[in-house]
Amino acid sequence: MTRIFLALTMLICFAGAALANSIRIKDLVEFDGVRGNDLVGYGLVVGLNGTGDGLRNAPFTEEIMSGILERLGVNVTGEQFRPKNVAAVIVTASLPAFARSGGRVDVTVSAIGDAKSLLGGTLVMTPLTAADGEIYAVSQGTIIAGGVSATGEAGSVVQGVPTAGVIPAGARVEREVDFDFSQMSQLRLALRSPDFTTAARIEAAINGEFNRPVAQMLDAGTVLLDIDATQLASPAHALSVVENVRVAPEQRARVIVDQASGTIVMGRDVRISQVAVSQGNLTLRIQETPTVVQPNPFSEGETMVVPRTQVAIGEEEGPGLALVEGGVNLSEVISGLNALGVSPRDMIDILKSIKAAGALHAEFIVR
Template identity: 75%
Template sequence: MKQVILILFAMLISATSAVSAPVRIKDLVEFDGVRGNDLVGYGLVVGLNGTGDGLRNAPFTEEIMTNILERLGVNVTGEQFRPKNVAAVLVTAVLPPFSRSGSQIDVSVSAIGDASSLLGGTLVMTPLNAADGQIYAVAQGPIIAGGATAEGDAAEVTQGVPTSGTIPAGARVEREIEFDFTQLTSVRLALRSPDFTTAARIEAAINSALNRRVALMLDSGTVQVDIVATQARSPAHAIGRIENIRVEPERKARVVVDQRSGTIVMGDDVRISRVAVSQGGLTIRVEEAPLVAQPNPFAPGETLVVPRTNAALEEEPGIGLAEVPEGTSLAEVVSGLNALGVAPRDMIDILKSIKAAGALHAEFIVQ
């Protein structure tokens, strides 16, 4: 697939200056105490069309199947199972904040044995535990797998990952997490991308919107809000008003490179100091063309292989020596490199070299 260069520009107010668009506070921070909790369980999927675990290679599947049948009153002591329509799975889910008993959540199901597909399977009732070992939800239902498999006598084709899937609204919450949000006297806002400037703007925006000093920046990643000083009816009312206040976030100059796909993502605030750039390529070709020599028919002798090698070294013309002026912006650098006919991977190498020379004033991330 042809490589492409993806350049994402921020919204520009003018050709020479750029300002970030206002963003809601709820999109910039996490509210302390308002978080989900991870759940995990170990269960059994039944109803597979011969694509389940081989019990000889996955004895834990036989063990859980025996336990389930015995809980249902079926005595299977000493019996040997060899079905191919069951599979042992791990079930994971996230319990959202303030979930109440009876509400439903999505779950993910993944095979842990040698099952080849979970298509058409049904998850048997599986308890989901949190880190404290308590059961908070129970999952059950038909699985929507994320792939498909077709096979014949001599070939097999697999698309996607049929050994994992999801069950929308497949778990029911049985236990609530005890957290009295109404008793909070203050709440901390944790920035997803810590930055002193952004934190200061959040503090100023909240104080301005509420016409009183209720927010205080503690560090680059935390802003504390005094709930009592907001004079709201409850902490929930205070957070509901604060989270929709808009702030212009500040961000670091950053260049992200994906070497596998040749993708380059740069912010509009990336700057480059004065530097000269030259790029070229060297190609080495080595070809083996052995010559086989053998005697005439019925004549004495033996067949010999004489090695023959053709080697060539070619230097491809480079882009020449190009000077990048000081303070050059992202748009000017990209347009200049494109005008020189630089390929995506060559552009990545050039950016790496400019960064190594100390002329690229941005955080450089290679994936």
């Protein structure tokens, strides 16, 4: 009886650990056809406080401003513009999947001329087109800039990026993407990080959820879902079930380092074989001690400054070779590396050397 109780306890613990490491399928894959579309437009921002484009340096701003005024019934033929409160911009947005006419999406506005800031500006009605050249949305509204700039007579201060901003819900959808999702009989699930083990687990998890073969792994990055075999009312009903099925994903062992910031990130499957490491630091000292040399009394010489430089190179004595024990899990690997007692930047060089020696069993990525 005690053995049965212990066995059940271990089974519950393993199941709880697997559940804790499991991820919803919706967070692991992209559904074929269920995707957004990029939109772009060229527009004009008005109402700037003297921080707009200099029209001599940005003639395209004058051209679009003339076009807008003429469409509004203002005759500007032969007129010369010299305002400082307008700026030409590129407007970008992403049209979500299943977006319907009348819906709203966020837009990003970026200056393309020599404007100093878009703070407080208003985007004039700008059509947004997709890759097929069709207009899918129209954008207009007040810009929320991402920075601040201040200019004085003796200089200027800039914080952030004042020449780019956003308009929340600043574009209205005018045209829908022609995509009949309800008539699909099969759907491909594209893994964001292709892996054969993860794809096989997704296949098994979906088939286990429906108690019948409805999913088939095609390759490391694709699982084919037979919507008709799910016997549900529509593809939308089928995906509402599939996307919430949980799977424990697998991933390649990776070590990612950022030399600029000294950041080191390791995956849980990183392993290091037993290796000996010795690390020393070279210190370079340069000291400038210029000396003033005076001429002899009653001579016609000149006072001179003679440069004198003292250069010294020293090497700090280290503890010699340090043994890094091989680790069977990530915590043991970290403990072994921390035993070296070096800074993160020195650790990056050590990891490079361990990788070159063949003792680091992971993909090494330097950014």
